[in-house]
Amino acid sequence: MQRTQSTIRRIGRYVAEQPLRLISILGLTLLSAGMTLAAPYLLGRALDRYIIPQQFDGFLTICLLLFAVYAVGSLVSWLQAYMLADVAQRTVWQLRRDLFRHLQRLPIPFFVTRTHGELMSRTTNDVENVSTTLNQTLVQMITSLITLVGSFAMMVALNIWLTLVALVTVPLIFFVSKWISGVTKQQFKAQQQHLGRLNSFIEERVSGQKVVALFHQEARTLAQFSEQNEQLRQAGTKAQIYSGLMGPVMNMIGHFGYLLIAGVGGWLTLHDQATVGVIVSFLGYSGQFNRPIRELANQYNLIQSGVAGAERAFEIMDAPSEYGNPAGQTLHSLGSVSGKVEFKDVSFHYAEGKPILKQVSFTADPGQTIALVGPTGAGKTTIVNLIGRFFEHTSGSILIDGKPIELLDRDALRRQIGIVLQDAHLFSGTIADNIRYGKLDATDAQIEAAARQANAHSFISKLPHGYDTQLAAEGGNISHGQRQLITIARAILADPALLVLDEATSSVDTLTELAIQEAMKTLLAGRTSFVIAHRLSTIRGADQILVVQEGGIAERGTHEQLLDRQGLYAELHGKQFQTAATS
């Protein structure tokens, strides 16, 4: 409950950033409520004063007055809805903007531990829930409150005894709605859980459809799907039925209250305690008195889902940003970097007791090419991730140009580093746009030059639309090797002082790789580079080769030195050329 309140307050702060609109909405709401209350009063007067006594002097005036009240009421409620749409949309716009901004500032491990589907859902579906809730409850609540108070005042003014009778149903409404929404909340929770489970099953099986087809497991997959689908149906049916009870039951209570008032009212008129007109007006007000209570009960579910949505969104915003500087140290500015990188006893672990890197030390002098080799999972990628501060090392120190890395401005540091990753991530857009990502103000000529250097120009110019070819988000229209070439061109264009190639050419055929290597030589010259590769041919020209094994450096040296040692490297190297040598 405490959490709900603080979430509501937090949304409130967002909404409160538009004070002018809020005040106008409040004003319009008051006006509209006034109109809503005036209408039944005028109706009752028309009946009492004119129609029942059959006295029609001034009847036209009251009809015109009623006419005016309705017209103003409609105008006001339109303006109100118009403003409200603005407030709600602007609020969630801001919420989405802040969420996205914060997502950009979160550290990589945050993304590793959560599925994309979930983060997506929080930024869109959950925020959308907030918008719907705001739209449907903000004015509704104010109106409900005003109508409630206003109707009550009118009822009291009309007849105190009838008012007491009308109040009889209020506790009934309160308890019944509390009971129903209590049950419904549980059911909806169960439904959401089943839905979430089914969604991730679908996501996985649809994206792995080829695998399912290759193993001919369609029937079994469908059976598993049906089972989860059926569970969702059962949970959904329960949730819908329970929440659907609210309407009819409230309706019933409404009728009951109406009847009570009519009965007591009839008795009162018989004993000359009230006029027929008063009773007709009173019935109108009692309807207006009960409706907001019923609506608030109905809206309870909606508010719950809005608050739940906001909570999920705020959870992301409360995750600590990687840009925080808790120690308050002054950050070193980073001018042009000469490119000296030192690791001194660097260790790293995600979880205590499960070290990924153990006391790694090495020095890369400016302009050197360092190759990292070793079995999968040895920690090669982790080492280069620490250089870009995608992860923070847990002990030891990393120095760039002699400055401790944790005292460097993160963005300034990353601008000096070009990274090409194995998974070759590209954005939707044209090929030119994707290469330009490395340097936003690059000219077309510079883009083409970079593509030529990466040996991507020849395949790009063969495509029907050349550099303007639209890339699909999940690839498909070009091969994985070709995507890797584009990412290399992107890094070439960025022209960084430090270069990291993490399996950058694993899917590129070796002939093309050889051609790139010529370009790479010019690229690597004058830059400190770290190259991770399985193909030893890629790395034999390196100044230093670090053989990484089980989180530590097992061997180091040049290609020739390591071959002479007859160790792990020599063994790896032997395997690779064995077959070629025997031919």
Place this chain on the structure above:
Amino acid sequence: MKLMRYIKPYGWVALLAPLFMLLEVAMDLLQPRLMASIVNDGVTAGNLDHIVHTGLIMIGIALVGLIGGVGCTVFSTIASQRFGTDLREALFAKVQHLSSRTLDRFGAGSLVTRLTGDITQLQQLVLMVLRMLVRCLFLAGGSIIMAVTISPKLSLILLVMIPLLVVFLIVTTRATVPMFGTVQKRLDSVNTVLQENLSGIRVVKAFVRGDYEERRFGEANTSFRDASMRAARIAALNGPTMALILNFSIVGALWYGGALSKDGSLPVGDLAAFLTYVTELLFSIVGLGGQLQMIAKAKASADRVNEVLDARTGRDAGVAKAAAAAPGRGLLEFKDVSFRYGEEADGETLSGIQFRAEPGQTIGIVGMNGAGKSTLVGLIPRLYDVSEGAVLIDGVDVREMEPQRLHGQVGMVLQQAHLFTGTIRDNIRFGRPEATDDEVEAAAKAAQAHEFIVGLPKGYDTELGQRGVNLSGGQKQRLSIARTLLTKPSILILDDCTSAVDLNTDQRIRASLQSLMKESTCLIIGQRIASVAHADRILVLEDGRITASGTHAELLRRSALYRNIAASQEGA
């Protein structure tokens, strides 16, 4: 509305819902009538007995109304939930049989949205139609009937009001539907930017493009907001305008009714009841307006679902002519095979492919990126179908084989190792759920995966995250090899599936394959010459054609491309 057929099996349930609703509405409509009677004959006439008597009837009617309301809720929920469940299942079954090409065209992301969001939308629509729409229609119709029976003369006002309302509804719905379409499209682009940023977060961070991405997201976000606001502002007109039209007719009724009451032809109670019915009509028509817009929104979802349901599966064309034949030994033949992606694609991806692979033989395939290697092997398990020529297994065209048999015989390891949530054991067993633990372990050993698996805290029972996020690329590849080996295929295809495996391990995998798959036909695509050098025959693929074939030694002499590739790997 072709999707209506999914509600047919539950027709009687779907029919019961409106019937119960009719009950509730009828009871609701009777109430003001009885109210009028209480005012006319009870209150005005001073007859307390009449009030009590009518009051009891009203309570009875309210109870019947409650039964109607609850009944409608129950049956409409059952019908809509079953409808949604069946439709989702039908769509999922369809997606499973889509050809790779169609799957790529839709995109996995979009298919997931269709299976979840769009179907939920349609399910909601069915529920709403069965409950609220029916209620509004009944209430509107009933109110009109009741109003007419009270005073036909007074009801003339409705003749002016109703056409006005209908015209207004049509105009605004027409205006807002395309606006909501725009909103949906803008939302899609917000989602696209977001999705790309999540999957490419490392790239964004590495290039320090946070500000740039914020601007990109800001643009999408702002145009989504603007479109939403425009649509909402127009939609906001609906309620107040309709209320205005109806309220004017109330004033009209009061004025006219006042005149009628002068000659005593309209009792006061009746005038009050008439006003109540007109108000009831107001609410139901306002409700109808809102629901029309929901139907328009759901129409978009229905179109998206239908688009998938109507897509050609591509794989269902196969007529199982050779069903009865005994499982073959795995003789594979390509007869003058050509292939192109789609009708309109310029140029053939593969042309004139012809070769034969005997059981027990290993065929290597080499070539540069984009030469068509993956496409070629994809023709065997029918990930794609040939454009011309034929692929034969044991003399039978793969298109004429029963899918069950084809997939039982052909095992393929894909370039991208796709694993599923579940334990490692379940993942390896994916192709043969009945396999014993010993068999699973044997397959893992052959794929050189056993060692790292037992090194994990929970061994074979380690739970994998979504798509196996907690494993390295090489580990995933080895698991996917083990998964295929377990099915003991007579034709084994390895599509560059050891690219992330280190060379030592790669070597050991090859060695164990050689002894394990002695009887099988093996096709190996490899970037590394070392992966294919031991093959009985190696095909060199260039721009979709086989330009040379032979053993490693022969090709070193005969094929310039092969020589170059080999040389590039020796670093000479």
